[in-house]
Amino acid sequence: MSDHDISPSLAPEETWQDQVLNVLKDHGVSLISYVPDAGHAAAIRGAIADPDIEAVSLTTEEEGIAVNAGAWLGGRRAALLMQSSGVGNCINMLSLIQICRFPFLTIVTMRGEWNEFNPWQVPMGASTPAAFELMGVRVLRADSADDVAPTIASAANLAFLASIPCAVLISQRVIGSKVWTK
Amino acid sequence: MKGMEMGSALLERRDAVVRLLSERSGAIVVSGLGSATYDVAAAGDNDRNFYLWGAMGGAAMIGLGIALAQPDVPVIVVTGDGEMLMGLGGFATISQKNPANLTVVVLDNELYGETGEQHSHTSKGADLGAVAAACGIRDVRTVRSFDELAVLAARSGSVGEATTVAVVKIDPGETPRVLPSRDGALIKTKVRASLGLDSM
Structure with missing residues (x-):
């Protein structure tokens, strides 16, 4: 797939979760920083197993902003995988992106917006788009499984070709609700 | 050296x-x-x-990103105790990757100098080298002399065997400000250009 192609077809056996890493790789991403997340589990597993990907596990999301900026200083494209609850942790570190005009790409799985069981997820989930926008990060949203790959592709082009900081929010409706019964 | 004149063993930060x-x-x-x-x-x-x-707490993480992207280029992070205290988890993140070309040097004066010389946590017993070691960094050094500094200079300017974290105990005395460019986009572009990379 070319850098500009944002319409990958969804193979029947391929889920949106499987597509996240593939689309990022297609756009030249070779470093994935992440915090643990069920929605991103497939991408995280794939990144760790992939010899062409440097997978960096973080203790907090803001580390990923700085690691990814450093990676780009050294010539590597990077993406940050996180959950909406971690977006607030990133606020001040996003100054680095804005002031230095670093490319920035993050893929965020949403909580607290659809069929949510845990009220503690709601405040940050509800504030996630505004928090990014306050710090100059453009927000793109994938509201259906078919939207995920083309939205990430579009955001990757904006980030790496146009140097526009981008966050892709994957709706909780796409991810599905956390199952609380065991 | 100011530290010597004061009868203290502490290194003067600029000399160091x-x-x-x-x-x-x-x-x-x-x-x-x-x-x-x-x-x-x-x-x-x-x-x-x-x-x-700015980006307080992020210096070592930026160094990690560069080190992973340019494994043959030595990367030296020079930061203060207060900045490092804000990103302690970074030691755990670095130790997972342990890049051989990364040296994190913490200039420890036990003060937040920029904000009015409030005591930092290292003045009350927090030991940044011990934190780094406990996070799995294997090469942790405390530097108190010019001889130790000479060894650190040689190590940090080369690609070693694993990440090094060095805590350099420095004199708390103030030094005149020397202000480099505040244009983040410019300094980013200069670093990239020095590696043969485009500005965007």
Whole structure:
């Protein structure tokens, strides 16, 4: 797939979760920083197993902003995988992106917006788009499984070709609700 | 050296950073906001200096990203105790990757100098080297003399065997500010250009 192609077809056996890493790789991403997340589990597993990907596990999301900026200083494209609850942790570190005009790409799985069981997820989930926008990060949203790959592709082009900081929010409706019964 | 004149064993920060970077050759240097940035600027401007004026807690993580992207280029993070205290988890993140070309140097004066010399946590017993070691960093050093600094300078200017974290105990005395560019986009572009990379 070319850098500009944002319409990958969804193979029947391929889920949106499987597509996240593939689309990022297609756009030249070779470093994935992440915090643990069920929605991103497939991408995280794939990144760790992939010899062409440097997978960096973080203790907090803001580390990923700085690691990814450093990676780009050294010539590597990077993406940050996180959950909406971690977006607030990133606020001040996003100054680095804005002031230095670093490319920035993050893929965020949403909580607290659809069929949510845990009220503690709601405040940050509800504030996630505004928090990014306050710090100059453009927000793109994938509201259906078919939207995920083309939205990430579009955001990757904006980030790496146009140097526009981008966050892709994957709706909780796409991810599905956390199952609380065991 | 001021520290010697005061009868203390502590290194003077400017002398220490000049000596530290005297063997940097092609190393990329990331400086933490505040005095560390002024110290690195005072040691001599360089296209491979990435000066931070903000992003507190992020210096070592930026160094990690560069080190992973450019494994053959030595990367030296020069930061203060306060900046490092804000990103302690970074030691755990670094130790998972343990890049051989990364040296994190913490200039520890036990003070938040930029904000009015409030005591930092290292003055009350927090030991940044012990934290790094407990996070799995295997090469942790405390530097108190010019001889130890000379060894650190040689190590940090080259690709070693694993990440090094060095806590350099420095004199708390104030030094004149030496201000490098605050234009983040410019200094980013200079570092990239020095590696043969486009501005965007």
